Amino acid sequence: MALIVQKFGGTSVATPDKIKAVARRVLGYKQQGHQMVVVLSAMAGETNKLVDFANQMQEIPDQREMDVLLSSGEQVTVSLFAMAVKEAGFNAVSLLGDQVRILTDDLHTKARIKKVETETIRRALAEDKVVVVAGFQGVTETGEITTLGRGGSDTTAVALAAALEADQCEIFTDVDGVYTTDPNIYGKARKIKKISYDEMLELASLGAKVLDIRSVGLAKRYNVPVHVRSTFTDEEGTWVVKEDKSMESMLVSGVTYNKNEARITLSKVQDTPGIASRIFTPISDAGINVDMIIQNTRAGDLTDLTFTVPRSDFKRAMQIVEKIGSEIGAERVTGSDDIAKVSIVGVGMRNHSGVATTMFHTLAREGINILMISTSEIKISCIVEEKYTELAIRALHDAFALDQEPVEEEL
Amino acid sequence: MALIVQKFGGTSVATPDKIKAVARRVLGYKQQGHQMVVVLSAMAGETNKLVDFANQMQEIPDQREMDVLLSSGEQVTVSLFAMAVKEAGFNAVSLLGDQVRILTDDLHTKARIKKVETETIRRALAEDKVVVVAGFQGVTETGEITTLGRGGSDTTAVALAAALEADQCEIFTDVDGVYTTDPNIYGKARKIKKISYDEMLELASLGAKVLDIRSVGLAKRYNVPVHVRSTFTDEEGTWVVKEDKSMESMLVSGVTYNKNEARITLSKVQDTPGIASRIFTPISDAGINVDMIIQNTRAGDLTDLTFTVPRSDFKRAMQIVEKIGSEIGAERVTGSDDIAKVSIVGVGMRNHSGVATTMFHTLAREGINILMISTSEIKISCIVEEKYTELAIRALHDAFALDQEPVEEEL
Numbered sequence: 001m002a003l004i005v006q007k008f009g010g011t012s013v014a015t016p017d018k019i020k021a022v023a024r025r026v027l028g029y030k031q032q033g034h035q036m037v038v039v040l041s042a043m044a045g046e047t048n049k050l051v052d053f054a055n056q057m058q059e060i061p062d063q064r065e066m067d068v069l070l071s072s073g074e075q076v077t078v079s080l081f082a083m084a085v086k087e088a089g090f091n092a093v094s095l096l097g098d099q100v101r102i103l104t105d106d107l108h109t110k111a112r113i114k115k116v117e118t119e120t121i122r123r124a125l126a127e128d129k130v131v132v133v134a135g136f137q138g139v140t141e142t143g144e145i146t147t148l149g150r151g152g153s154d155t156t157a158v159a160l161a162a163a164l165e166a167d168q169c170e171i172f173t174d175v176d177g178v179y180t181t182d183p184n185i186y187g188k189a190r191k192i193k194k195i196s197y198d199e200m201l202e203l204a205s206l207g208a209k210v211l212d213i214r215s216v217g218l219a220k221r222y223n224v225p226v227h228v229r230s231t232f233t234d235e236e237g238t239w240v241v242k243e244d245k246s247m248e249s250m251l252v253s254g255v256t257y258n259k260n261e262a263r264i265t266l267s268k269v270q271d272t273p274g275i276a277s278r279i280f281t282p283i284s285d286a287g288i289n290v291d292m293i294i295q296n297t298r299a300g301d302l303t304d305l306t307f308t309v310p311r312s313d314f315k316r317a318m319q320i321v322e323k324i325g326s327e328i329g330a331e332r333v334t335g336s337d338d339i340a341k342v343s344i345v346g347v348g349m350r351n352h353s354g355v356a357t358t359m360f361h362t363l364a365r366e367g368i369n370i371l372m373i374s375t376s377e378i379k380i381s382c383i384v385e386e387k388y389t390e391l392a393i394r395a396l397h398d399a400f401a402l403d404q405e406p407v408e409e410e411l
Numbered sequence: 412m413a414l415i416v417q418k419f420g421g422t423s424v425a426t427p428d429k430i431k432a433v434a435r436r437v438l439g440y441k442q443q444g445h446q447m448v449v450v451l452s453a454m455a456g457e458t459n460k461l462v463d464f465a466n467q468m469q470e471i472p473d474q475r476e477m478d479v480l481l482s483s484g485e486q487v488t489v490s491l492f493a494m495a496v497k498e499a500g501f502n503a504v505s506l507l508g509d510q511v512r513i514l515t516d517d518l519h520t521k522a523r524i525k526k527v528e529t530e531t532i533r534r535a536l537a538e539d540k541v542v543v544v545a546g547f548q549g550v551t552e553t554g555e556i557t558t559l560g561r562g563g564s565d566t567t568a569v570a571l572a573a574a575l576e577a578d579q580c581e582i583f584t585d586v587d588g589v590y591t592t593d594p595n596i597y598g599k600a601r602k603i604k605k606i607s608y609d610e611m612l613e614l615a616s617l618g619a620k621v622l623d624i625r626s627v628g629l630a631k632r633y634n635v636p637v638h639v640r641s642t643f644t645d646e647e648g649t650w651v652v653k654e655d656k657s658m659e660s661m662l663v664s665g666v667t668y669n670k671n672e673a674r675i676t677l678s679k680v681q682d683t684p685g686i687a688s689r690i691f692t693p694i695s696d697a698g699i700n701v702d703m704i705i706q707n708t709r710a711g712d713l714t715d716l717t718f719t720v721p722r723s724d725f726k727r728a729m730q731i732v733e734k735i736g737s738e739i740g741a742e743r744v745t746g747s748d749d750i751a752k753v754s755i756v757g758v759g760m761r762n763h764s765g766v767a768t769t770m771f772h773t774l775a776r777e778g779i780n781i782l783m784i785s786t787s788e789i790k791i792s793c794i795v796e797e798k799y800t801e802l803a804i805r806a807l808h809d810a811f812a813l814d815q816e817p818v819e820e821e822l
Contacts, residue, residue: 017467066490068486075483079479080478094479096556097414097511099554143509
């Protein structure tokens with residue numbers, strides 16, 4: 001008998017019939033003798049409807065009231081789900097964030113979990129109940145309702161699994177796992193059976209939107225094995241787990257991309273102390289996040305400085321940088337938003353040289369010019385012209401033989 | 412500066428635009444310097460939608476989960492309302508049943524308020540906030556969400572007014588007050604400016620669905636003056652208040668009717684001790700409420716027994732009574748569901764004889780046969796054939812000159 005936490009997203013509980021189907025699935029586990037804790041999101045579309053209402057009320061909706069508003073969505077799904085379980089002849093109880101006592105800080109609409117109390121859940125499990133917890137929501141010490149931000153239900157599930165020391169945490173979603181790359185771009189993409197937390201973090205932040213990135217960090221911290229899988233099939237999905245030996249044999253686990261960045265270059269800037277601060281302070285003051293920064297030394301005391309910003313902030317960032325550029329006597333400010341970031345991720349590259357060389361060689365062979373490079377311990381990213389994105393992905397996927405099941409991989 | 416509690420029903424907050432309109436109205440009072448506590452229902456139609464979902468889940472939806480489900484409705488309106496107030500430049504805070512701490516018993520879906528804590532509301536009022544309270548919902552000592560049943564928001568408003576010792580409690584609804592009779596039946600119906608709690612209780616239970624009957628009882632108990640009025644006009648509505656001298660001068664305050672009853676007669680029953688119990692116990696065991704009961708003595712030791720039941724239970728009741736009838740040797744069991752109860756209500760009749768006579772005389776003059784009569788201190792009800800309902804109402808309205816504003820009435 002295991003204690004299993006299962007989370008189902010908004011598309012899985014979008015209608016009364018879908019809620020019943022999910023309840024049947026959960027009861028399959030219950031009938032095998034497992035203790036079940038189910039975390040649910042709001043019905044798909046419901047949150048957007050409520051946000052739309054809020055925007056009709058207030059130009060910038062009050063964050064505290066937004067949380068009161070949005071947390072109503074999960075209240076509907078968990079109570080309906082508990083009814084469906086009861087109708088099937090089992091016992092169940094729904095619990096809201098403040099009833100479990102999922103304690104958070106008071107950063108409304110993006111609160112962080114501080115503590116999960118487990119007494120109420122444990123008592124309900126001891127009474128043989130299926131425990132149905134509202135995802136996405138928590139409560140402050142003073143009884144204010146908070147929400148954890150989009151994707152917060154994943155975090156709720158992982159936090160509950162950690163606090164309850166669950167044997168297993170399963171995230172059911174509308175995709176069936178994490179792939180070596182976007183299957184829409186390359187048909188040879190292969191579902192990954194097992195991936196490390198760190199690789200998942202790099203993939204998530206790069207755009208593989210299978211699992212909320214905060215939940216991966218939490219799972220890593222408390223060493224919770226997370227199984228990401230499809231609501232609509234019985235197939236195994238992808239296990240996100242602690243790094244193990246077998247993973248190291250894979251040089252690269254996946255190829256990912258991001259088309260949401262734009263690039264800005266300041267040419268021939270005086271390379272004096274404090275110049276970077278002079279440039280980046282007003283950008284950060286404007287609330288714009290800078291991602292990659294590269295500085296090339298030129299002859300003399302001149303330097304070229306290139307960096308990327310979110311594409312949605314590109315115009316605003318250009319205005320700021322053009323102003324600074326003229327103030328500090330840069331020769332030129334140029335920018336383009338038709339770029340893409342292509343990255344390879346893998347814990348194996350930590351112990352193997354030559355991965356970067358293979359990447360650069362592969363791109364060169366396809367005639368793809370690399371505009372910027374940045375690396376971390378388990379990731380190499382190249383900025384290329386946007387039009388080459390798909391070509392680069394396919395070439396890299398082939399170069400690292402990602403369509404091949406790794407021989408050593410076993411769960 | 413007064414402390415005013417205002418309640419707005421589901422049709423008043425049915426859309427974002429309507430919520431904004433109501434917020435503007437409330438802020439009109441706020442700008443006059445009043446402390447405002449606003450109680451809201453769920454958006455019209457929302458509760459029905461949720462009940463429909465629940466019925467898809469479970470044949471008899473679990474009551475505890477029903478309360479979790481239904482209480483989400485007010486959560487939406489109160490948070491949106493608070494946003495609208497803030498957008499207008501005022502401060503506001505929404506509070507759910509468990510945040511105010513409206514403590515109830517644990518009779519889910521029809522809980523009774525045991526205590527209203529006022530500290531949180533008072534603190535918010537002291538901070539110059541418009542306090543927006545979710546109607547219809549409460550919480551048990553152990554943190555379970557409860558609801559007060561249909562019309563429960565009226566009760567929330569009156570309970571808050573009582574606990575806060577508010578100067579005024581206003582119930583905004585889609586009618587503009589209480590009328591001397593149904594204006595759809597008789598165009599001469601006049602809006603009553605002031606009515607006693609007891610009269611309102613009689614009118615409410617008889618079908619004048621302006622104000623939830625439990626809220627009237629509560630208002631009477633704590634002597635809270637309640638102003639029932641329209642959301643859509645600025646006109647004064649009807650004040651429901653403690654009985655005063657001026658009311659006594661009016662013999663009759665209103666004429667009301669109820670078409671939801673049916674009549675059953677047992678003829679020639681042996682008039683022995685225990686016979687009534689023998690007849691009514693199985694009916695009450697079947698969950699059927701008996702309203703009027705009349706026993707006529709016949710010659711000898713035989714009696715006729717007539718009573719009314721809700722029309723929806725008529726067939727079931729007939730089956731039960733036919734069975735009993737043959738067991739106890741009644742000559743005949745007859746029944747009809749084409750009856751109506753017409754009643755006159757007024758505290759003045761307590762001290763004036765002749766009111767009943769006038770009623771009977773009026774009906775007789777119109778050729779309306781009275782099938783049953785029952786009286787209370789401030790009410791006389793006659794069962795008549797259903798087809799005479801409207802005629803009876805108009806005749807009685809004229810007979811007691813209800814279209815005339817009472818001279819002595821003043822607020």
